[in-house]
Amino acid sequence: MPTVATFNVNSIKARLPNLLDWLAAARPDVVCLQELKCTEEAFPREPIEDLGYNIAVFGQRGWNGVAILSRSRIEDVLRGLPGDPEDEQARYIEAFTAGIRVASVYVPNGNPVGSEKFAYKLAWLERLRGRARELAEFEEAVVLAGDFNVIPEPIDCHDPAAWAEDALFRPESRRALRAILHEGWIDAYRALHPEERNAYTFWDYQGGAFQLDHGIRIDHLLLSPEAADRLEEARIDKEPRRRPKASDHTPVIVRLRDG
């Protein structure tokens, strides 16, 4: 019954104490991390290995950076999203572990709308769809877990009007995510909690957004049909967001039946 979690830590260095506490308490089998903001060399391997995790990192200096942690052996690691050899941003790492294929995904933010960054976001999502299509051909259990920087529906946002012009909620961004879902992937959290409101994974640091529950749901685990067949539970763990020195994101966790 492996559990797979996604957690945008907003700097692994700044978040290390909180992350270690959370790993020790929640004990997820596989964890996809985003926004490490460090190189592979600078990644704090030891304290995480001491909690029983193997680690695969794709980092860069200062920004972005993704990793996979797993209690099982990590095999067949792919660093970087295929489809653009010019792209140097560390936003995608994929591997086989714990009997499933897993990717840690950090979709570009894309603000401001209409900028080069927005075009990059849409192109990146299109490349992700291409990779998802390749992965689907293997007919294995696959989990694409990460910060998608897309609010799928109005229900995933405390105030849709306030986000209407934001790259996270623009129709183009939502359509790009939907294009992946339409090819047979499911949003694990929404599949098990179809009506639930206020199911957020991100609250801005500014303006007391967390205390007011002014959040958005942008961290997702997309499941291939073979993984969806095994989906048992999906939940948002708000505890890490309550702590001092919290990330602005909080983890989402799914549990899959044994395959």
Place this chain on the structure above:
DNA sequence: ATGGTAGGTTGCCTA
């Protein structure tokens, strides 16, 4: 119309 917060390749860029 501004600034509010947090992190980093810090006195500005990204989120």
